[in-house]
Amino acid sequence: MNNLIINIKVHEGLYLIDPQTTKLGRRIIEHSVRMIDEMGMECFTFGKLSKEINSAEPSIYRYFENKHQLFVYLLNWYWEWVAARINLNTMNIESAAKRLKIVLDVIADSAKKNSSIEFVDEEALHRIVVQEGAKAYHHKKVDANNKEGFFLAYKQLCEKIADLVLEINPNFPYPRSLASTLVETANNNLYFAQHLPRLTDVKDEENRLSQSVKDLLEYFCFGIIYAYDFTKNGKHEKTLLSLQN
Amino acid sequence: MNNLIINIKVHEGLYLIDPQTTKLGRRIIEHSVRMIDEMGMECFTFGKLSKEINSAEPSIYRYFENKHQLFVYLLNWYWEWVAARINLNTMNIESAAKRLKIVLDVIADSAKKNSSIEFVDEEALHRIVVQEGAKAYHHKKVDANNKEGFFLAYKQLCEKIADLVLEINPNFPYPRSLASTLVETANNNLYFAQHLPRLTDVKDEENRLSQSVKDLLEYFCFGIIYAYDFTKNGKHEKTLLSLQN
């Protein structure tokens, strides 16, 4: 299992100076990931970060316009990294269903990691995505941010999943909604298992959490994709809709 | 279509003085809903609210410990209101599947409203739930808040849905995850249709948005519930799992 060097390219609108290209920039990434993971976005400030890296607050502002932009930068880095892992692990696989399963594996974080970039703690970053990710777009500036490309990586990932779904079942009516639901459901169930266990059936036990989430995603995903097509001996009848009453 | 008087009871840990019992309290609710809907949680402050209602900041602090507690109070009010509408609309219905469909109707906001409480704008509150709701539990104090009952209304609603799912299919393995996924998927697709349309298949057109979301929820929900049970002429075989490869 080699650790391949993957180069993560993050959208230009998400920084003033590309942090991956300078020493200070990489220190900002490294320590902001660790600090946000430890204290959460609310308590994390540029002031605290600058002390932690023995730098000055204005220096950080030369890389990122504000805390929110840094946050979105980190999320994009994560989704680009997920996309890279998906590409790497699916490139030689013929079956679309098998490729989709690998995607579910990666978004549930149960796939073997095969990249390591020294200044990014991907596990801490994944915890940030699970705990804080929804805040990236749940605010009043979402439309302005969207125009600036803040959510491109996430949207591209969902589109990739939607295309896979359509490859498996070209008649499926909700490929985009299914894609976003799968990603959100992965994060939610990981989070709920740890903090609001009555909202999930997966258990935070024995290091099997991400595998359980993957099983859940497969069950939901393939259930939805095939449900209305394979009832009654494969005839395309809306059998279920009549069974419901 | 009578407007029934429904009394919404919110968990005691969510306020210092019950705002529904005093004039100032009701003014706080009324104007905070309107202001949060207009400016979002980030821009909303107790200072601005106190000016708006010609009161003083410390007076508001005697009702709610802080902005976050007020926010969670409003969300709980909303989920209690949803639960009340569900109870009202399902009480005389025999079929569990029909009851579940009514639940989906209410959480997608496409059911006829049948309550009106003069000082709460339920449509504005629903927009707040869709746009800001996830922030209630995505932070580092989630466990402490959970112990204080901040999420009781939401968890009870999900449990009610999970019980309905089990009533329809007692063998279903993920009732809680399905329940939370349905509620989250309802909110997400309403939000995506308006702000991130590439993440959903429903369209924000012609006042049919909530009906489209309801159709989506039914498709996902009943697809998942029945998928693995009714393949191959109703035999309980894991046909789909073998079809996937």
Next chain:
DNA sequence: TGTAAAAGATAGTAAAACTATTATTTTTTT
């Protein structure tokens, strides 16, 4: 070696999130 860009150091502003104090009004009790 010289120049430009980056980084560091220091200081400052505006607003938010509270808290404390005191005065006034309203409500309740006797």
Next chain:
DNA sequence: AAAAAAATAATAGTTTTACTATCTTTTACA
């Protein structure tokens, strides 16, 4: 109706955050 209690209003103050301005020093590199 008067006294006591509770709620509200008014004012002022503290700490922290988010951000800006300015100036000096260091580093990169041509």
